[in-house]
Amino acid sequence: MKGFASGAALILILIAGFIGISSVFTINPTEQAVVLRFGQAINIVREPGLYFKFPFVDGVVRIDKRILALDLPEQEVIASDQKRLRVDAFTRYRVIDPLLFYQSLGSVERANEQLATFVNSGLRRVLGESTFQQVVRDQRTQLMGRIREQVNQQAKGLGIAVVDVRIRRADLPEANSQAIYTRMQTERQREAAEIRAQGAEAAQRIRARADRDVVVITAEANREAERIRGEGDGQRNAIFAEAYGQDQDFFAFYRSMQAYEQALGSNDTRLVLSPQSEFFRYFRLPSGSAAPAPATPQ
Amino acid sequence: MPWSNQSGGGGPWRPNPGPWGGGGSGGQRPPDLDEFLRRSQDRLKRVMPGGFFSGKKGILLIVLGLLVVWGFSGWFQVNTSEQGVVLRFGKHIRSVGEGLHYHLPYPVESVVIANVTENRRLEIGLRMEGAERSNIGVREVPQESLMLTGDENIVDVNFAVVWQIKPGGAADFLFNIQNPESTIRAVAESAMREVIGRSDLQFVLTEGRQSIERSVHDLMQRTLDEYLAGVLVLQVQLQKVDPPAQVIDSFRDVQAARADQERLRNEAQAYANRVVPEARGDAARILQSAEGYRERVINEARGAADRFNSIFTEYRKAPEVTRERMFLETMERIFANTDKVILDSPGGQGVVPYLPLSELGRSPRPASPQSQNQQPVIPQVTGPRPANTTGVPR
Numbered sequence: 001m002k003g004f005a006s007g008a009a010l011i012l013i014l015i016a017g018f019i020g021i022s023s024v025f026t027i028n029p030t031e032q033a034v035v036l037r038f039g040q041a042i043n044i045v046r047e048p049g050l051y052f053k054f055p056f057v058d059g060v061v062r063i064d065k066r067i068l069a070l071d072l073p074e075q076e077v078i079a080s081d082q083k084r085l086r087v088d089a090f091t092r093y094r095v096i097d098p099l100l101f102y103q104s105l106g107s108v109e110r111a112n113e114q115l116a117t118f119v120n121s122g123l124r125r126v127l128g129e130s131t132f133q134q135v136v137r138d139q140r141t142q143l144m145g146r147i148r149e150q151v152n153q154q155a156k157g158l159g160i161a162v163v164d165v166r167i168r169r170a171d172l173p174e175a176n177s178q179a180i181y182t183r184m185q186t187e188r189q190r191e192a193a194e195i196r197a198q199g200a201e202a203a204q205r206i207r208a209r210a211d212r213d214v215v216v217i218t219a220e221a222n223r224e225a226e227r228i229r230g231e232g233d234g235q236r237n238a239i240f241a242e243a244y245g246q247d248q249d250f251f252a253f254y255r256s257m258q259a260y261e262q263a264l265g266s267n268d269t270r271l272v273l274s275p276q277s278e279f280f281r282y283f284r285l286p287s288g289s290a291a292p293a294p295a296t297p298q
Numbered sequence: 299m300p301w302s303n304q305s306g307g308g309g310p311w312r313p314n315p316g317p318w319g320g321g322g323s324g325g326q327r328p329p330d331l332d333e334f335l336r337r338s339q340d341r342l343k344r345v346m347p348g349g350f351f352s353g354k355k356g357i358l359l360i361v362l363g364l365l366v367v368w369g370f371s372g373w374f375q376v377n378t379s380e381q382g383v384v385l386r387f388g389k390h391i392r393s394v395g396e397g398l399h400y401h402l403p404y405p406v407e408s409v410v411i412a413n414v415t416e417n418r419r420l421e422i423g424l425r426m427e428g429a430e431r432s433n434i435g436v437r438e439v440p441q442e443s444l445m446l447t448g449d450e451n452i453v454d455v456n457f458a459v460v461w462q463i464k465p466g467g468a469a470d471f472l473f474n475i476q477n478p479e480s481t482i483r484a485v486a487e488s489a490m491r492e493v494i495g496r497s498d499l500q501f502v503l504t505e506g507r508q509s510i511e512r513s514v515h516d517l518m519q520r521t522l523d524e525y526l527a528g529v530l531v532l533q534v535q536l537q538k539v540d541p542p543a544q545v546i547d548s549f550r551d552v553q554a555a556r557a558d559q560e561r562l563r564n565e566a567q568a569y570a571n572r573v574v575p576e577a578r579g580d581a582a583r584i585l586q587s588a589e590g591y592r593e594r595v596i597n598e599a600r601g602a603a604d605r606f607n608s609i610f611t612e613y614r615k616a617p618e619v620t621r622e623r624m625f626l627e628t629m630e631r632i633f634a635n636t637d638k639v640i641l642d643s644p645g646g647q648g649v650v651p652y653l654p655l656s657e658l659g660r661s662p663r664p665a666s667p668q669s670q671n672q673q674p675v676i677p678q679v680t681g682p683r684p685a686n687t688t689g690v691p692r
Contacts (some may be wrong), residue, residue, distance in 0.1 A: 011492045012401070026387040026388040026405070027387075027388050028388040028471035029385065029388060029390055029469065029472070030473045031388075035342045041424065042403065045483055046388040047389070048387075048388040048390065049387050049388055049389040050386075050387030050388070051384075056563065057400055064476065065473075066474055066475055066476045067472065067474060067475050067476060067481075067525050067526075067527075067620070068476045069476050069477045069480060069481060069484075070543070071480070071484065074648065075303055085418070086556045088390065090484045090488070092481065092525060121361045129601075134444050136448065136450070136495045137448040137495050137496055140492050140495060140496075141492070156411055163524065163525060163526070164521065166484070166521070167488060167489040167491075167492075168484055168487050168488045168491070169441075169445070169487065169491055170495070171441075171444070171445070171446060171546070172446065172452075177444075177452060180450060180451065181453055181542060181544045181545050184451055184499075184542075184548065184567070185544075185548045188545065188548035188551060188552050189548055190352060191552050191555070192552045192554070192555035193555070195552065195555040195556055195558070195559050196555045196562075198559055198560050199555075199558055199559030199560070199561070199562035199563060200562055202559070202562065202563045202566065203562040203566035204566070204568075205565035205568065206563065206567055206569070206570050207566045209570065210566075210569060210570030210573045210574050211573070213570075213573075213575035213577065214573050214574060217577040218577055218580060219391070220581065221580065221581030221582070221584040221585055222584060222587055224588070225584045225585055225588030227588075228585070228588040228589050228591070228592045229588050229591050229592060229595075230597050231592055232591055232592025232593070232594075232595040235304065235592075235595070235596045235597060235599065236595045236596055236598070236599035237599075238573075239596070239599040239600055239603045240599055240602070240603060241605065242431060243602075243604075243606045243607055243610075244603075244606060245601035246607075246610060247437070247610060247613075247614075250610060250613055250617070250621075251606070252652045253452065253608065253621060253624075253625075254609065254610075254624070257529055257624055257628040258627065259614045260628060260629075260632055261628055261632055263337075264632045264635075264636055269350070269636040270637040270638070270639065271636050271639065272638075272639045272640075272641055273631075273638055273639065273640045273641070274640070274642070275640055275642050276330060276639060279626070279629050279633075280640075285588070
């Protein structure tokens with residue numbers, strides 16, 4: 001009997017424990033939950049901790065409380081200036097109303113599907129109203145904000161708050177990229193040609209300048225040289241004038257003698273002389289009393 | 299990471315076993331407890347056949363022992379680089395640093411440990427392949443690295459983000475974000491493209507590196523803070539910033555053109571540097587030669603003048619004689635050195651009948667010079683026959 005009693009006690013304890021365990025549940029920091037009684041929501045739990053429920057009667061639906069990731073596949077969008085863009089966006093959202101979420105969507109997978117369509121249409125709408133430049137350059141942040149607003153509006157009824165919609169990539173389709181590459185290439189070629197030409201220009205300038213300097217320097221030197229030579233010549237004249245001015249007659253004679261000697265000193269001079277000349281005065285007569293005749297060779 | 303799995307409602311919860319692990323696993327499933335108790339009781343009975351511990355006392359002892367083990371399972375160790383987040387029934391009640399700590403055993407409390415000081419690195423535009431993070435298997439990912447610049451060019455950018463869990467932000471990091479790694483990656487890419495999209499190609503390629511790194515860093519941090527991600531971005535490192543492979547040759551050619559420009563300029567400068575000093579040298583030579591000329595001319599003139607003066611001084615003493623002497627001496631020197639033809643033409647007809655004179659015996663002059671003092675021998679030629687000429691050197 002004793003064994004039966006203890007066995008029954010053990011079973012009772014176990015049943016009690018089981019009931020106890022099924023009447024509590026914990027909510028982790030990453031979760032929130034909707035407590036359902038016969039399918040009807042009776043409680044919403046948002047804070048982590050230990051909670052009680054009726055065992056077997058109440059069910060707990062746990063819903064993620066974290067910021068959830070939704071990465072959209074790349075899609076092509078046409079901007080208002082007819083340029084095509086391949087846009088790759090991602091969305092971060094969280095469930096703010098678990099009950100609404102549970103009622104309207106039920107699971108994160110469904111939520112992702114639903115949101116993806118919202119974000120896609122939002123992207124197309126907002127980017128389609130903007131120009132390519134605005135998307136890429138000027139208003140990316142504002143555009144992303146507008147998409148977020150629109151998606152938020154739509155998602156409100158689903159118990160979802162969109163934290164952020166961001167354009168991860170906004171690129172051109174392959175064909176346009178090729179066009180850009182070609183343009184970049186031609187731009188560089190233009191630039192390179194310009195740089196080379198500028199180099200040639202600079203080189204020409206430098207050379208021309210150098211040549212000019214050479215000419216100027218030489219010319220100035222020649223000018224100065226001429227002046228100096230002239231100075232020399234002038235002084236020479238002055239010296240001669242002073243010396244020779246003492247007796248013009250003698251100077252004429254003296255200089256003539258020098259000139260004759262200089263002029264006739266070379267080998268190829270041939271003189272045809274007359275014995276009548278003054279030089280040969282004593283040729284004929286020792287007394288030399290001939291009539292004076294021009295003696296200089298003409 | 300165990301908490302990063304996607305399954306929605308259930309949550310990725312798992313107990314932390316702690317260093318004396320496994321303590322709680324028995325008590326967790328009531329049906330097994332029954333079995334377990336019975337079996338250990340049997341075992342005890344077998345070990346101690348005396349039955350000393352049998353009965354209620356024995357069971358009590360065993361339960362006590364199990365309680366002690368269960369109690370000890372609350373110890374856990376936190377390494378120096380880690381932070382432990384202690385949860386009581388899922389509620390975050392405290393965070394602990396390095397050392398040995400205790401939490402109430404499962405299922406009351408549990409701990410999640412995260413490495414908070416480890417610098418984690420995220421490569422964008424490159425993928426490390428292979429098991430280790432070595433540079434062996436680096437593969438480029440063009441769809442990540444090619445991006446549009448503000449002036450509608452395309453640039454090839456690889457960068458790395460170094461981040462860690464924010465000090466004190468372990469709970470945020472663990473519980474707030476579904477997919478931290480991929481979120482950081484997406485935010486990094488989006489931020490980089492946004493910043494590059496605002497900049498011009500030339501700026502990106504040249505002086506923009508630092509400011510781009512800074513802007514991306516700020517933008518990432520701001521976005522992640524909005525998500526309450528508990529992430530601290532330590533550094534954004536731009537690695538490769540190049541024009542795309544298709545056009546890089548043209549860009550290199552621009553560099554080459556710059557070098558060419560420099561080279562042409564230098565060559566021209568070298569030419570100038572050679573030619574101008576040469577010209578200056580030439581100028582100096584010209585000037586020097588002119589001055590030389592001046593000095594020479596003046597000195598020659600002085601010399602000649604002095605000579606004249608000396609002669610003139612003597613001349614004045616005996617003008618007639620000196621004049622005669624000078625004349626004769628000069629003629630002597632002239633005639634000594636020249637070919638001579640002496641024609642006796644009393645009628646004074648001149649030399650015309652005897653032309654051409656140039657064909658008169660132009661014999662080569664004897665090479666042997668004679669002494670200067672020698673009296674010239676002047677052959678006399680009489681009559682119309684042309685004289686044989688004899689050059690007599692002085």
